[in-house]
Amino acid sequence: MELSNTAILHQIRRDQVTDTCRANSMSSRKRRVLTPNDLKHLVVDEDHEMIYCYVPKVACTNWKRVMMVLTGRGKYSDPMEIPANEAHISSNLKTLNQYSIPEINHRLKSYMKFLFVREPFERLVSAYRNKFTQKYNTSFHKRYGTKIVRRQRKNATQEALRKGDDVKFEEFVAYLIDPNTQREEPFNEHWQTVYSLCHPCHIHYDLIGKYETLEDDSNYILQLAGVGSYLKFPTYAKSTRTTDEMTTEFFQNISSEHQTQLYEVYKLDFLMFNYSVPSYLKLE
Numbered sequence: 001m002e003l004s005n006t007a008i009l010h011q012i013r014r015d016q017v018t019d020t021c022r023a024n025s026m027s028s029r030k031r032r033v034l035t036p037n038d039l040k041h042l043v044v045d046e047d048h049e050m051i052y053c054y055v056p057k058v059a060c061t062n063w064k065r066v067m068m069v070l071t072g073r074g075k076y077s078d079p080m081e082i083p084a085n086e087a088h089i090s091s092n093l094k095t096l097n098q099y100s101i102p103e104i105n106h107r108l109k110s111y112m113k114f115l116f117v118r119e120p121f122e123r124l125v126s127a128y129r130n131k132f133t134q135k136y137n138t139s140f141h142k143r144y145g146t147k148i149v150r151r152q153r154k155n156a157t158q159e160a161l162r163k164g165d166d167v168k169f170e171e172f173v174a175y176l177i178d179p180n181t182q183r184e185e186p187f188n189e190h191w192q193t194v195y196s197l198c199h200p201c202h203i204h205y206d207l208i209g210k211y212e213t214l215e216d217d218s219n220y221i222l223q224l225a226g227v228g229s230y231l232k233f234p235t236y237a238k239s240t241r242t243t244d245e246m247t248t249e250f251f252q253n254i255s256s257e258h259q260t261q262l263y264e265v266y267k268l269d270f271l272m273f274n275y276s277v278p279s280y281l282k283l284e
Helices: 002-027 060-071 101-110 120-132 138-152 158-163 169-177 179-184 194-198 211-224 244-251 256-272
Strands: 042-045 050-053 112-117 207-210
Touching (some): 002 207, 002 211, 002 256, 042 060, 050 060, 112 211, 120 138, 120 169, 120 244, 120 256, 138 158, 138 169, 169 179, 169 256, 194 256, 207 211
Parallel strands (some): 050 112, 112 207
Antiparallel strands (some): 042 050
């Protein structure tokens, strides 16, 4: 009984994606065909025939650790013994874009495919806090911070233009909704939409896990993969975790015009994964 309730829940989540894709394809232009380059986020576990699409800021470090245990053929037994930075070294995990087209198609057809999602604006605030408010993230400050300051800040100091380490959330939002940003280059993966990272309208995911029910959903997936008896998803209560209350706080200073434009950018993620419009938004 327990299992079938969970199965029904996952069916409802899948249907929501299918319905949103269908409604969206009616309004969108020609359907794009996926290229191997679109598959860089799909981590492959051949031994257990699973594919995990990782979304940064949605427990992806711990899921990558779990995938390293699963694909490591005994090299690791406890996910938490793997240092976080090691989980993000791309050569430690195989992604779907590294296969030939027939191999890709075979795996997409027959493997169990899953991803994890999070309330889009909470994920965005989490990315902002992680990449722009931590002093150690100098590569992000240089690569994105300087650009954001240059574009969004009037009368920026020379130091701010050089360092890019004091980007305000309002400036980050202004950068995201500026049409030039995505014309120049795709969003960084930490704030790219799930829709663009994982292509849920082209790839039929068997399971959609949610950050809100991370542990239950993760252990259900591990159970379906046949490894639940010896592998549990790491439980972690990070004290620094971005919460709904924090997200509300960050959005207080964003104008309703900018909130509306930002919602448009992430709208498909909201609809597809059944997140309601946040109560703190003042949409136009």
